[in-house]
Amino acid sequence: MAGQESLDPDRSMWDFIAVELRRQRRARGVSGAALARIIGRDRSIVSRIESGKIPMQLDHAEIIDREWNLERLFTRLVKFAKERKDDEWRLGDLTEQEARATRVRMWEIGLVPGLLQTPDYARAVFSAGLVRDLDTAVQTRLDRQAAVFGRERPPEVSVILNWVVLEQPVGPPEVMREQLAHLLTLGELPHVNVRVLEKNAGVHVGYDGMLELLTVDSRDIAYADAPHGGGLVTDPTDVEAFQVRYDRIGHIAAPLGASRAVIQQAMEMYQ
Template structure:
């Protein structure tokens, strides 16, 4: 299935922009290359605009409005989407995770949502500010299932800070089951879990959790804050996150020793 076939313009304004950009282009008999020439960009950029893997730049929206005499429609849509302040960020994250062929992530504060057991996830949600923890739990587990239960799950690498493993979340039983689950995941052929040990000292992972998702052969970066996430679509921004990933990779324990660290932590809850 092509990426644009999964767009839902009724639930995401960026999807709405992508769908209507393609419709207008085709209605005016223009190829993706022809529109790229007008925008002074390559055809792949137009394709990414139309699949919502790259968000339409305001400068390009202004050119399109002049080209097709839309009375500033695309410019206004982009402005509105920007003012929405990522209101659909969780929906977009789940969609990118579902479509991803590779996921790279790092977290030093909590075990990432895609790796959580239901009980661990419930404990983190109950400790937070979620208005409806049960609905939030259902969404989180649905995201996880969409990644791990599909026919060809993505290649996933996760860096976990050493403090994450020692932080008691929920009961001892919850932590025991969570650590056992991490060990099971680490044994999957497409999953690599690596621990950043205490001796590594200060490192770029302390700046906050992030993900890099490869979707339709393109990378999208995602950084997380207390109440919502932020997507980075610009190649220069994505490269900065990728450099952070590489720097953490340089200091993280290899897969085998990391699995041994997980087992050692599990023994503490036996």
């Protein structure tokens, strides 16, 4: 867990909020437990905000400002921090959060998700981009997979693939066939399920782009892709919007048995 000594309020707005919250609380002689009661949460939430482990939520900022007569100090700070793209919360990157997650939910529109890629499929994907060191890139991806699937207690993993993923050739036919076979093998694990959204589903909310939902430390966060790199989303309201989108995609995806049949049929394309 990050401590106050590891925070840098001169560089990070979220760190500044964490440090300022503790300063304001102590100046008033308010305990962490008392502050937790004020915002209607558990004591551990206050500790995690002050240590920089989680960001302060806007509704908590508004309550604190009102109770302590701070004239919207924390409300303004939280809003400003959320608008600064160069000052992300101290979450670490997606890989770090996947390695800690107890539940992973993914929707992919065009490629097999990185966590499910075979080495040859990953190499073919990287070869199409601007990666200079293919061996390092592939190994990094395999290490990312091992951190998730190689744990003693791996997370529950639910994946929904757009039909394009199965029909879009990546590398030679043997690479695609091996990759699809790998999806079937993963789908046999008790903690993994792979479903397919078939072509006849028509236009749906999934076309807004890929998404990933992670449950980390009993709270959900999301990852949204973007043209120049994705970003982690932590605000509960925003995360809920991703959850709704994932659920809507799931409502129209094929069930497990039918999805396996679709993947097996797609393998025949790559003889």
